Amino acid sequence: MQKNSVISPWGILSSLVLVVFVLPILIVISSIFGEWSENWSHIYDFALFNYIYNSSILVIGVLFIVLIIGTTSAWIVTNYQFFGKNTLEWALILPLAVPAYILAYTFTGLFDTYGTANILIRDLFGFEDNYTLFPNVRNLVGAIIVFSFTLYPYVYLVTRSAFLNQSQSMLEAGRLLGLNAIQIFYKLGIPIIRPAIIGGAMLVAMETLSDFGAVEHFAIQTFTTGIFRAWYGMYDIQTAMQLASMLLVFVGLFIILEKNSRDNARYTSKSSTYKPKKLKKLKGYKAFFAFVLCFFPICIGFILPISELSVWMLNHNLNFFNDKFWTTATNTIFLGIISAILCSVLALIVNFLIRLKNNNLSKIVSSLLSLGYAFPGLILAVGIVQLFVWLDRYLFSGSEIVLTGSLIGLIFAYIIKSYALSNSAIESGYERISITLDESARTLGTSDIRLLSKIHFPLLKTSLLTSMLIVISEVVKELPATLILRPFNFETLAVSTYIYAAEERMIQASAPAVAIVLIGLIPIIILTKMIRLSRVGRKH
């Protein structure tokens, strides 16, 4: 029978998956048609302005800094050759392994009045005990710095890739028309890759708005802290969902901008006059300046927090690697592996359907599922809790609490959050499998299932492994969704770090924090490998 029918078992399956996945978001949005409680009036009168103001300033400030760091460093490493350039080129993405909340904890540990940096300065120069050189970081400016130095790699990655695809001929034409090196950067280099930059910047904006751990630690009132307080402080899930709906408006805006920029990105692609770039060799103070510019963000975003965490660990004889740590680590890895398997299998099935049917339904399902990455974990958590409360009420008549507070909700949230990453790994794996293999298999009498199990699955092993590692790393880092959806007394590394840091027990927080960073390094290593191979003209 005809193969492209939408009403097929595969079509029904993908539609069902889509419905299940969008339900939590729909539930959150539906809250705006519900009752507006007194708590909402209180928030509206006293806090909403702060949420909007702080969230906006935070996003604007972070975008300003990440655009400068991301584009400048990407321009330098793609156009110039200097001492350490090859290492810096991949090392610039290392801060991605450090979640913003961990950098926030180490920043306070370093720069508080009695933090390591101020103590060091006092000891070094014999200043009085109450002397502080470094200003307080527990404020909006501190948060902007923290987010900027963990999130700039998003802009760096897309910008670097776009710069690599820029033609040398075009830049040379600019030089011949009288532009100097700096003018070439901001008059030619930047405007041509503007869509890519906007795409990267929107990812940063979404990540900034999604964060809970760092802003909570710095006691900044934003939407996410507001949602958390409405729920845990006022025990008012309806108000929490209404606040989440407002946050969704901003997230939706960034999603549209990001999607739009991705659609426009094609005009940065190679033209027929493309000529690979020849790197200009820098010497003397210029080489030093380029090195410092690229090294500085790595230093703040990666070396500094890792050093501080390592010092805390070593100064305390690693005593906190106790039973509790190992239980927490086991919980985290267990959740990571389960979510990674489910997420990768889902991405495999959806991509297989796209390959098999090549119809719009599968593509729409995949695009919509990929949007899950953009939704803050806190919003997903609120939606999932409400969904599970209803399901418990209607499926089990409210006599038992089966789903609410179970690991199912947590894994569900992780899958929604991580699907886009998993999908990207599997999708790129599929792009490398020639369609003629499928056609040959088909004419040799192969069924759908056999095609998947005997041809696609073996050829996608590496992509599946990559997908799983990336998901595990995301799960390990995810804080707000875990904090809300975890079963009672169930701790993960992220939760453990958060609880210790909330109690200002930074030293105890360092063990789980280091574990999170180490696991977070896995996908970074994969990415760095890809970066080293991605130079145009290089054989893969």
Added chain:
Amino acid sequence: MKPSVLEIKNLSHSYENETSILENINLLVKSGEIISILGSSGCGKTTLLRIIAGLEKQSRGTVEINHSIVSDANFSTPPENRNIGLVVQDRALFPHLTIYENVNFGIRNLSSEIDIPLEYLKLFKVENLSKKYPHEISGGEQQRVALARSMAPNPDILLLDEPFNALDKQLKTELHNETKKIFRKKNSTVIIVSHDIEEAKFFSDKIYKMKNGQLAEMSIMTKN
């Protein structure tokens, strides 16, 4: 009189918002016949092959295999249920399977006492490569394996889409001779799509030329 294996009636095809690529094609292929379809790039000859294989669905007309309609305007039998062999220019060997496993892939009669894959590997003189992987053998050897793989399940029709295109002249001549002998020995029904008139003359009982989406018989060849 030989029975017909493939019959195409009034077949037309066009892609969305595009002009017709195939127009009112009629074709009858009898058992054991080898035919060639010649034509320039993009004339629609590969599309016709893909429609016969079930990899694409025509806009109008019917395709019959062994007197059963396998596709018309309303339905299409999936390629895996048509018992058709296909060899494409890039060979499409499964890179993660050995040569033996590649040839064995499409064989459904697993209880057979004869080692069918080995038989076909011997036929194409590549039995010594059975344990190797596709990337470990040469282009000519890959082509032999691709042909062996497509013939091993004993398909009703074998479709060859410019199968010898990527080979050098000497290798091409050598493979032409051997392949034709095997086709005759196995009494295979074969449709070859090519742009090489000499190749078509060498292989075919009939040659068709495709121009502006229409198929016209050029000449009837004397069997070698």
